[in-house]
Amino acid sequence: MNIELVLFGAFALLTLLSAGLVIFAKSPISSAMSLVATFFFLAGIYVLLWAHTVAVLQVLVYAGAIMVLFLFVIMLLNLGESTSSGPRLTLSRIAGGAAAAGLLVVLVMAIWRIPAGTGAFTGQQAVTTGFGTLAALGQVIYTKWLLPFEAVSLLLLVGMVGAVVVAKSRI
Amino acid sequence: MVPISYYLILAAALFCLGMFGVLIRRNALVVFMCVELMLNAANLTFLAFARQNGDLTGHVSAFFVIAVAAAEASIGLAIVIAVFRSRGTVSIEEIRTMKH
Numbered sequence: 001m002n003i004e005l006v007l008f009g010a011f012a013l014l015t016l017l018s019a020g021l022v023i024f025a026k027s028p029i030s031s032a033m034s035l036v037a038t039f040f041f042l043a044g045i046y047v048l049l050w051a052h053t054v055a056v057l058q059v060l061v062y063a064g065a066i067m068v069l070f071l072f073v074i075m076l077l078n079l080g081e082s083t084s085s086g087p088r089l090t091l092s093r094i095a096g097g098a099a100a101a102g103l104l105v106v107l108v109m110a111i112w113r114i115p116a117g118t119g120a121f122t123g124q125q126a127v128t129t130g131f132g133t134l135a136a137l138g139q140v141i142y143t144k145w146l147l148p149f150e151a152v153s154l155l156l157l158v159g160m161v162g163a164v165v166v167a168k169s170r171i
Numbered sequence: 172m173v174p175i176s177y178y179l180i181l182a183a184a185l186f187c188l189g190m191f192g193v194l195i196r197r198n199a200l201v202v203f204m205c206v207e208l209m210l211n212a213a214n215l216t217f218l219a220f221a222r223q224n225g226d227l228t229g230h231v232s233a234f235f236v237i238a239v240a241a242a243e244a245s246i247g248l249a250i251v252i253a254v255f256r257s258r259g260t261v262s263i264e265e266i267r268t269m270k271h
Contacts, residue, residue, distance in 0.1 A: 008173045012181045019185055019208055023192035028200050035204050042211055049178065049222040054214075054233045061237050066207070066244045073248045074200060077255050096194025100187045107183035111176050123172070125225060132230065140227045141234070152238045159242030167249035169256060 015041040028074045039063040050132040178219035186212035199261040210240050
């Protein structure tokens with residue numbers, strides 16, 4: 001049995017399970033905690049894809065910063081159990097479920113048609129070229145993608161100022 | 172090596188779960204969390220193709236998506252707080268001034 005396949009299966013199952021819990025949990029707090037678990041399991045899958053740096057960023061930024069923000073807002077607004085969103089089967093919910101299931105079917109059918117790895121990149125090549133390491137990623141970002149990188153820093157500054165302006169009642 | 176299509180199918184399933192949540196949930200915060208799930212599914216696709224082709228550009232895209240998601244979450248949550256202040260609710264069924 002291939003260990004990579006076993007790890008992939010375990011992480012994939014746990015990811016989908018906790019993603020389902022995000023949707024079906026009663027209180028927003030449990031949704032948020034399930035989302036944290038989803039991000040951790042996804043980071044495991046990123047490591048299997050040789051994306052160590054992105055996996056670390058995922059844990060730091062998503063599971064750390066963004067989810068703390070979510071939890072902070074939930075507690076600030078004092079949201080408890082949702083009052084009216086019981087398992088009512090309305091027309092819009094059935095339509096939503098059908099749309100999501102239809103999209104999944106179309107995507108899976110499209111993915112099956114992708115020709116299986118012609119120019120497959122082996123693990124040996126990944127080790128020799130330092131694929132996915134911070135050094136290699138930094139090399140690409142600071143040479144080929146410097147302008148978008150700086151634009152993202154500007155975007156984060158605008159986001160920070162905008163969040164304060166929107167959320168503050170009186171400036 | 173695990174075939175690339177397994178990762179793509181996982182990403183598709185995650186995206187559809189996120190979309191399902193956006194369509195059926197009524198709590199604006201949970202809708203936001205489902206949007207984050209969809210962004211993560213897109214990231215997974217980028218990384219899967221980067222792994223197959225040995226090209227780091229996919230990692231750079233995922234990096235930018237994470238940064239944009241951080242900005243989006245901060246602005247979105249600020250809007251949720253502002254709406255809660257003026258309406259006293261975060262249910263998207265009760266926020267319908269723009270509907271008519």
